[in-house]
Amino acid sequence: MDSGSKTDAIAFEFPPYLRIYKNGRAKRTQEVEFIPPSIDLVTGVSSKDVVIEPETGLSARLYLPKVKDRLSKLPLLIYFHGGGFCTESAFSPLYHPYVDSLVAEAKVVAISVNYRRAPEHPLPMCYEDSWTSLKWVVSQSKEEAWLKDNVDFTRVFLAGDSAGANIAHNMAVRAGCSALNGLKINGLVLIHPHFAGVEPFKSEIGNFGVKIAGNLWRAVYPLTTGLDDPFVNPDKDPNFSRLGCKRVLVCIAEKDIFRDRGQFYCENLRKSRWDGKVEFMEAEGENHVFHLYNPTCKRAKDLMKCVVSFINTSE
Structure with a gap:
């Protein structure tokens, strides 16, 4: 040919x-290799897979920590994996161990959403799948045993890394505009969030990686309005200040191409009409999602402690 x-x-x-x-x-x-659910012999965390929408194949993995002498129900963490909207899964060797460890450390129940990926399912499909997953959690609060018996639905957190952090942010905005009755989102955790903008600034200027990321956005979302699309540039979203929680933790890495966008997000959120508290953490000398590839290094452990503390702090 x-x-x-x-x-x-x-x-x-x-x-x-x-x-x-x-x-x-x-x-x-x-x-991406599929890692089956299990009972982790090290952490004691149990996991199982659930089908959220049979007609589309939308699914997720539930995690239940091993907690002795528990006197009350646990917070719920809803996690969105990264991978540029087009790679990875909730069931991969990169994400299953991470969410398992996070559940063990934070003592939370978790659901890791396996949204459909681009380009087979172009954006905004991942956002629709993620919203469907949130509504499923509400619908199953009195049906699914792991949720019904173990979750305090007044203590819910959204989290994700990279593209997953982008999704988590957009779900928090949507929750602020369309209340999920029966689900109170307490906080939002954004790890190395994938955000962009038409006008490059600071370290983005002349950065080839930033250019690739921009081309990736257009490839996974052919109908996008561009890099100032509110889905990828929160500063251009008229609903930015309607974020549906009162606490946000943004974690960035010094060598990450998305570093300055993450910092810009914090600054804009503080200046907006949103009435909440922004927390910020930077990992010096590290690159994008380093904690997934080297989870035992000191800065990955520091990042884990920061996220766990954020979830376990009552405000």
Whole structure:
């Protein structure tokens, strides 16, 4: 076949994970391994998978910590994995161990959402899947045993990293605009959030990684209005100040291409009409989602302690 044919012409590459051709065909160069749910022998955390929407295959993984002499119900953590909206899953070797450890450390029940990925399911599908997952939690609060018997639905936290942090933010905004009866979101945890903007600033200027991230956004969301789309640039969202919680923790990494956007997010949130508290943490000398690849390093442990403290602080 002629390399210049429409079939072979490449529209976008996200190495080493994904190649999108101009005719719309997508090729995944690395498939994500599936890690089954289990009872972790080290942490004592139990996990199981649930189907949220049978007709679309939308699913999630539930986590239940091992807690001795528990006198009250536990907070609920709703987690959204990263991966540029197009790679990874809630069931991968990168995310299953991380959420398992977070559940053990924070003593929370968790649901890790396995939203459908682009480009097969272009954005805004991941946002719709995530919102459906939140509504499922509400609908199952008196049905699903792990939720009904163990969760305090007045203590709910949304969290995610990278693209997942972007999703978590957008879910918090949507919750602030469309109340989820029976679910009170106490806090939002954004780890190395994937945000952008048309006008580059600070370390973004001339940064090739930032350019790739911008091209990735357009590839996973073909109908986007661009890098000032409110989904990826919260500063352009008229509902930004309606964030549906009173506490936000933003964690950035010094060498991350999204570092300055995360800091900008904090500054804008503090200046907005939102009536809440913003907390901030920076990991010096580290890169994007370093804690997933090196979870035993000191700064990854510091990050874990910060997130756990945020969740366990009553305000």
